[in-house]
Amino acid sequence: MNETHRPYTLIAELTYKCPLRCVYCSNPLDYAGHGRELDTETWQRVFREAESLGVVQLHLTGGEPLVRKDLEVLIQEGRALDLYTNLITSGIPLTRERLQRFRELGLDAVQVSVQDVAAAASDRIAGLPSFDRKLQVARWVKELGFPLTLNVVLHRENLAHVDEIVELAESLDADRLELANTQYLGWALLNRRALLPTRGELEHARAKAVAAKERLRGRMEVLFVLPDYYSDLPKACMDGWGRRFILVSPDGLALPCHVAHTLPGISFDNVRDHPLDAIWRDSEGFNRYRGEDWMPEPCRGCERRTIDFGGCRCQAYHLAHDAAATDPTCYLSPHHGLIVAARAQAEREAGDPVELQYRTATLMPRA
Amino acid sequence: MIPAEAKPRLASKARLRFDRQTERYLLLYPEKGLELNPTAVEVVQLCTGEHTLAEIVARLADKYPKQARTAIERDTLTLLAALADRGLIGYEA
Numbered sequence: 185m186n187e188t189h190r191p192y193t194l195i196a197e198l199t200y201k202c203p204l205r206c207v208y209c210s211n212p213l214d215y216a217g218h219g220r221e222l223d224t225e226t227w228q229r230v231f232r233e234a235e236s237l238g239v240v241q242l243h244l245t246g247g248e249p250l251v252r253k254d255l256e257v258l259i260q261e262g263r264a265l266d267l268y269t270n271l272i273t274s275g276i277p278l279t280r281e282r283l284q285r286f287r288e289l290g291l292d293a294v295q296v297s298v299q300d301v302a303a304a305a306s307d308r309i310a311g312l313p314s315f316d317r318k319l320q321v322a323r324w325v326k327e328l329g330f331p332l333t334l335n336v337v338l339h340r341e342n343l344a345h346v347d348e349i350v351e352l353a354e355s356l357d358a359d360r361l362e363l364a365n366t367q368y369l370g371w372a373l374l375n376r377r378a379l380l381p382t383r384g385e386l387e388h389a390r391a392k393a394v395a396a397k398e399r400l401r402g403r404m405e406v407l408f409v410l411p412d413y414y415s416d417l418p419k420a421c422m423d424g425w426g427r428r429f430i431l432v433s434p435d436g437l438a439l440p441c442h443v444a445h446t447l448p449g450i451s452f453d454n455v456r457d458h459p460l461d462a463i464w465r466d467s468e469g470f471n472r473y474r475g476e477d478w479m480p481e482p483c484r485g486c487e488r489r490t491i492d493f494g495g496c497r498c499q500a501y502h503l504a505h506d507a508a509a510t511d512p513t514c515y516l517s518p519h520h521g522l523i524v525a526a527r528a529q530a531e532r533e534a535g536d537p538v539e540l541q542y543r544t545a546t547l548m549p550r551a
Numbered sequence: 552m553i554p555a556e557a558k559p560r561l562a563s564k565a566r567l568r569f570d571r572q573t574e575r576y577l578l579l580y581p582e583k584g585l586e587l588n589p590t591a592v593e594v595v596q597l598c599t600g601e602h603t604l605a606e607i608v609a610r611l612a613d614k615y616p617k618q619a620r621t622a623i624e625r626d627t628l629t630l631l632a633a634l635a636d637r638g639l640i641g642y643e644a
Contacts, residue, residue: 359581
C-alpha cells in the first residue's frame with residue numbers, strides 16, 4: 185500500500201432493512217443472515233476514523249437509512265467532521281418535518297431513487313407501491329434547498345424511457361441524474377434474464393442520454409455509463425480495490441465494495457474489533473487485490489491494467505468462479521464467452537416475459 | 552462570453568474544505584470533489600455574488616503584480632467555465 189491508496193469516500197450501509205424489494209438490490213443475497221447492526225457510538229467512531237484516513241465524502245445508505253432512528257445523530261456527526269454528507273434513499277418512510285430536521289443538522293445532499301417514470305412500472309420493480317411518495321420526497325428535497333440527485337437503475341423494462349426519465353428529472357429540477365445501468369451482481373444477477381437489455385435497446389438509450397447531457401450541461405449533470413456487459417472492457421470497479429472507497433456493512437465489516445464479503449476464502453475485519461486505519465492499511469481483505477501482483481494474464485501484461493485494475497473481482501468470482509481471474513466482461517478474458525452468451529440470450533428472449541425474483545429474506549438463492 | 556460585470560456565485564451545493572493530507576483545498580459537491588490550486592481557491596472564495604468578474608481579476612492582478620493581467624484573466628475565465636459546466640457557479644445579474 186502507498187499514497188495511491190487513499191479513501192475519499194465512506195459508504196456507510198447503516199442497515200440492510202428496506203421497505204422496498206427491488207429486483208436489482210445491491211445488498212448481498214444473504215443479507216437477512218447478517219448479524220446485529222452497529223450502534224450509534226460505533227458509527228460515530230467509524231466516521232471519525234474515516235475522516236482521519238482522508239475521507240471527505242460520506243454516503244449514508246443501506247438498505248434504507250431512514251429506518252435508523254439515529255440518522256439525525258449520524259448526520260450531525262458527519263457534518264461536525266466537515267464531511268460532505270449525502271443521504272442515499274428510496275424516500276420511504278419520510279415526512280417533510282424529518283427532512284427539514286436533516287437540513288437544519290447540515291445534511292449536504294440527497295439522492296432519491298425512482299424505478300421508472302410511471303407508478304405501475306416503477307412499483308413493479310420496487311415490489312412496493314412507492315412511486316408517488318418518492319416524487320413527493322424529491323419535491324421536498326428541492327423545496328428545502330438541498331441539491332437533488334435522481335437515481336434510476338436502467339434495464340430492459342425502462343431503457344426505452346430515457347427521454348421521459350430526463351423530463352421527469354427536469355420537472356423535479358434535479359441537479360444530477362444518474363442513469364445507472366444495472367450491475368449484474370447479487371439480486372441483479374439472479375434476475376439477469378429479466379433485466380439485461382439487447383445492444384440495440386442500449387444504444388438507443390445511450391444516444392438519448394448523450395443528447396440530454398449536452399443540452400443540460402451546466403444545469404443538470406447527466407450520467408450514463410455504458411454497462412460493462414456491452415463495452416467489452418471491464419470497469420475500474422470502485423476505482424480499484426481498496427484505493428478510494430471504504431464500505432462498512434450494517435454489521436460492521438469494512439469492505440472494498442458492496443458485495444466483497446460474498447467472495448470465499450477472504451477474511452474481512454470488523455470495525456468492532458479493529459480501528460479503521462489498521463483495517464485499511466494492513467488487513468488481508470483490503471490488501472488482497474491491491475496493486476498488480478495478484479493479476480493473472482492477460483491483465484498482467486496489459487497496458488490497461490492501471491486503468492481498469494483488472495475489473496470487478498466479484499464479477500470474476502460470480503461468473504467465472506475465480507475472484508482472481510480477469511473480469512469476464514473483458515474481451516481478452518478466457519471466460520468472455522459467458523458474457524457473449526448472456527448477450528445472445530438477451531437477443532433471443534427480447535420482449536419475452538420473464539418472472540422477477542424480488543428481494544426477500546426467505547428466498548434461499550441458488551448457489 | 553461572460554460579461555465583465557457579471558457576478559459569479561458559488562452554488563450552494565459546493566463547499567470548500569481544507570485537506571490536511573495534501574494541504575490543498577478540495578471543492579466538494581454531491582458525490583464528487585475537485586482539488587484546487589491556491590489561485591483557484593482565491594477565485595472561488597471571491598465567488599460570493601458580490602464581486603464582478605472584472606473586480607475579481609483586478610484583485611488578483613493587484614495581489615500578483617508579476618503575472619500578466621491577461622494570463623490571470625484567462626485562467627480565471629477557464630476556471631469559472633469549468634465550474635459552470637458542472638453547475639457549481641451561477642451568475643448574478
